[in-house]
Each structure stands twice: as C-alpha cells, then as structure tokens.
Amino acid sequence: MARSPQKYRVKEVFYDGVVHVIFFDGAHCLYNYWELRTGCTCAKCVHEVTGEKLLDDQTVPLDIRPVASEYVGNYGLRIDWSDGHGTGIYNFQQLRDQFPHKTQSVD
Template identity: 35%
Template sequence: MGGSGNVSDAPEPLELRAPRGARVMEIDWGDGHAGIYPHELLRGYCPCAHCQGHEGPIRFVEGGNLDLEDIQQVGNYAVRLVWGDGHQTGIYSYRFLRELCACSSCVGGDPKKRSFLATIEPV
C-alpha cells in the first residue's frame, strides 16, 4: 500500500484517539495531518509474525476482533494495539501507520487503497 507523501520522513503523532465503539482510530500528526484508521484496516494489516508470517510482503488478513482495547507506546517509534480478543503482538511503527492512513487526501491518490477501502464496512 503506498500513501501520498514520503513516509520515510513521517512525523511523530501528537495525539492518538480510539473512542470505544467508534471502530476508528484517529491520529493527529506533527505536520498537521489528521489520519483516519478504520479498525478493520488496522487489524487486517497487523504486522505481527502470527498474522503475516516471517517473510514476504505484508498482506491483509481477514478476521479477528475489531474492539480496540488499548494503545500502548513502544519506544519512540511505534505503538502496540491491544484488541478485544487479547491479540497484542503487532507493533505498528509510525511510518507504517502513516502509510496505512485512510483519510481522503491519502486515499485519493492511491487507486489500490481506494479500491480496498470500498470493500470494508463504513466507520
């Protein structure tokens, strides 16, 4: 999934929000960007070895609980998302999160992402 902009220079998030029951996480980035992350997108692209295996490109894996219970800081580069079924082995780097952004400006320039997002339930 390629996003717009240079994700290698992704700024740090200023605030992360995931209101209970909302099925979406929001990130306010240091450069003023407001990112939107549907839980289905985050869970489906969980970067852990259990979900993705040990090699090859990251892929969307269907299934899993979509209730986001907690967001835990991992160093100064990532967060761990804790899901309602106890799954918590995925460490989402800020760079990866910026690339996954589903806001209209990020999705608009990426036909693959736009096509994928059309298949998931609205948030």
C-alpha cells in the same frame, strides 16, 4: 529526499469508533479498526520469512475494537484488540505512508 522528522512524530492518538493519529505537522489521520487489525504484520499474522499472510481476515470480528494501547518508543503503537491479539506494532511511518486512511483537518 530527506525524511521530515515532523511528518512521522505523533502528537496524539485517541479512539472514538476509529483510531485517530494526529501528527506534529498537523496531519490528522483516521484508521478503521478492522482494517488496522487485519493489516497487522506481526509474526503471528505474517510469516517472518516468506511474508505470507497467516491471518485469515474472516476470523476477525467486524466489531473489533482496541481495549488498550501503548506507544513503542517514538516510532509506533501497540494495540491490544478485543479478539485477544496484541503483539503487533503499528509503525507511524507505515501508518502515514502505506496504511489506508482518511484525513481530517485539525481545528
């Protein structure tokens, strides 16, 4: 099955207690800050070779929040977190298909 280009293209990202990602196909996905931060797959958080999780979730504050972010090409989002972490890239396809999220209709 061919991948729909619109399904993974992002129209807007904003923050108001959760991360909102609005895709061009109309999907509006909401992501919990703590779940995103503890789900980071960068080399500091997950072993590059074995895939073993290196990040101890208990070290991430429950009140974690983004302090800055930037798009990485057309495929992902890099977030600077309030705990000082900022090397992870959240791939839009993975966010849409694999990360736990809630959906909201776009009015």
